[in-house]
Amino acid sequence: MDFNMKKLASDAGIFFTRAVQFTEEKFGQAEKTELDAHFENLLARADSTKNWTERILRQTEVLLQPSPSARVEEFLYEKLDRKVPSRVTNGELLAQYMAEAAGELGPSTPYGKTLLKVSEAEKRLGAAERDFIHTTSLSFLTPLRNFLKGSGEPSRKERRLLQNRRLDLDACKARLKKAKAAEAKATLWNDEVDKAEQELRVAQTEFDRQAEVTRLLLEGISSTHVNHLRCLHEFVKSQTTYYAQCYRHMLDLQRQLGRCGWTQVSGPYLPDPGAIFPGTFVGTTEPASPPLSSTSPTTTAATMPVVPTGAGLAPPEEAALCLEEVAPPASGTRKARVLYDYEAADSSELALLADELITVYSLPGMDPDWLIGERGNKKGKVPVTYLELLS
Incomplete structure (x- = not known):
């Protein structure tokens, strides 16, 4: 004590x-x-x-x-x-x-x-x-x-x-x-x-x-x-993944709304949602990081995929185009590398896989946001913004 x-x-x-x-x-x-x-x-x-x-x-x-x-x-x-x-x-x-x-x-x-x-x-x-x-x-x-x-x-x-x-x-x-x-x-x-x-x-x-x-x-x-630096890299990686997922989900939604076309409801025609909600990134020319994907290549030429103007809608003359009858022009074909996976919206489009090489060309009267793509004996419309055109 x-x-x-x-x-x-x-x-x-x-x-x-x-x-x-x-x-x-x-x-x-x-x-x-x-x-x-x-x-x-x-x-x-x-x-x-x-x-x-x-x-x-x-x-x-x-x-x-x-x-x-x-x-x-x-x-x-x-x-x-x-x-x-x-x-x-x-x-x-x-x-x-x-x-x-x-x-x-x-x-x-x-x-x-x-x-x-x-x-x-x-x-x-x-x-x-x-x-x-x-x-x-x-x-x-x-x-x-x-x-x-x-x-x-x-x-x-x-x-x-x-x-x-x-x-x-x-x-x-x-x-x-x-x-x-x-x-x-x-x-x-x-x-x-x-x-x-x-x-x-x-x-x-x-x-x-x-x-x-x-x-x-x-x-x-x-x-x-x-x-802390390592943790910061992990945070940026998580945030990039999150925003890339959000971007892809909204692209899919916009394509779905764009396929609605024109709807007549007991009166005048209503404009399609694609016209009401134009592509957010249309006209964007600044490069941005691509979505995270195990198959996405790293390239300085890559840009975020954008929704082509009037996504899913073809001009009247192009809508009547029969792809089986389309022949590539004698000149003007180019090779292109696919930047991101793309799921075809319908039979007129060509599904794409990231990093594959395809042949592309344009036809008179086509929407400038789209090209005709060929892979083997398959062909279809492909969005330009999913491609890196090679010289």
């Missing part, structure tokens, strides 16, 4: 001494041991890494879950170490509403049929979003959280110890200074100065040892950056 009481008293004394030293330093009434410039740079770098990691983590959480109440709920589940319940995405909820609306308004009507088509697309978008959130959480958010909670904690702990050692060292320096001043006035015996010098040597040794430990940990921040 006596030992514990003595230890508590000793700890209280050390804490009080450090508090006094820290306060006097703040008011400029005591000298402070300064760290070298390299050490200060390491400290600043570690602080910047921690602060920016926290900000990036929080904003990524906002990106994945814009609802503040949902984020609070997920935080509480995490603190309680319980599994977060599965939540319907906004796209899936919209798909549900559209499907129910089609059922009530008439699934056989033009509006009802279109609602069902869009509902299926929104459902696929919601599923893609769910996969993106799950992948990003595992490969990006979790490592950042681990750094802030676990990996970064040792360096912060050692920095606190270093701060205490520095305060002890400066307190010993102050005591030695006072002892020498008292000795000069012949008010202290030499053994008091010797005691202060011994305490200073011990404090200096402990400070130097702790400074070296802390320095090694701070220099390890470079490996932390390497790990």
